[in-house]
Amino acid sequence: xxxxxxxxxxxxxxAWQVGTGFIRDFLELLNEPKPPYTTLASTIKNLExxxxxxxxxxxxxxxxxxxxxxxxxxxxxxxxxxxxxxxxSYKDLVTxxxxxxxxxxxxxxxxxxxxxxx
Numbered sequence: 001x002x003x004x005x006x007x008x009x010x011x012x013x014x015a016w017q018v019g020t021g022f023i024r025d026f027l028e029l030l031n032e033p034k035p036p037y038t039t040l041a042s043t044i045k046n047l048e049x050x051x052x053x054x055x056x057x058x059x060x061x062x063x064x065x066x067x068x069x070x071x072x073x074x075x076x077x078x079x080x081x082x083x084x085x086x087x088x089s090y091k092d093l094v095t096x097x098x099x100x101x102x103x104x105x106x107x108x109x110x111x112x113x114x115x116x117x118x
Contacts, residue, residue, distance in 0.1 A: 002050055007035070008043055008046065008047055008052075010031070011026060011040060011043045012052060013029075014026035014027075014029040014030055015047075015064060019066075020063060021063065021064065022062070022063055022064070023040055023041050023044055023062075026040060026064075051068070052066065052073075053066060094108070
């Protein structure tokens with residue numbers, strides 16, 4: 001799966017929130033400063049070309065629906081991230097965050113409980 005740019009990820013976040021909608025619906029959800037409508041429209045078209053969104057023509061506009069669910073994107077993104085930066089080792093990933101003081105001992109204990117759950 002192709003990695004999305006920050007602009008594309010923001011547009012997809014809006015699309016996932018809306019579910020099915022028009023460019024103006026997505027634009028309303030974006031943080032300030034909002035991109036121009038035409039910039040977002042171009043980003044949405046790129047996402048459609050990459051297979052992340054599908055469109056349906058209604059009159060003279062298009063309604064877009066995510067073609068991939070957010071959870072599926074997260075799974076694929078994280079797998080690629082761990083592979084690229086941590087040699088496919090989730091242990092190294094957790095160790096990195098522990099060394100950087102980005103994860104606490106209590107959070108690690110919670111993670112262990114989740115892993116040990118039947």
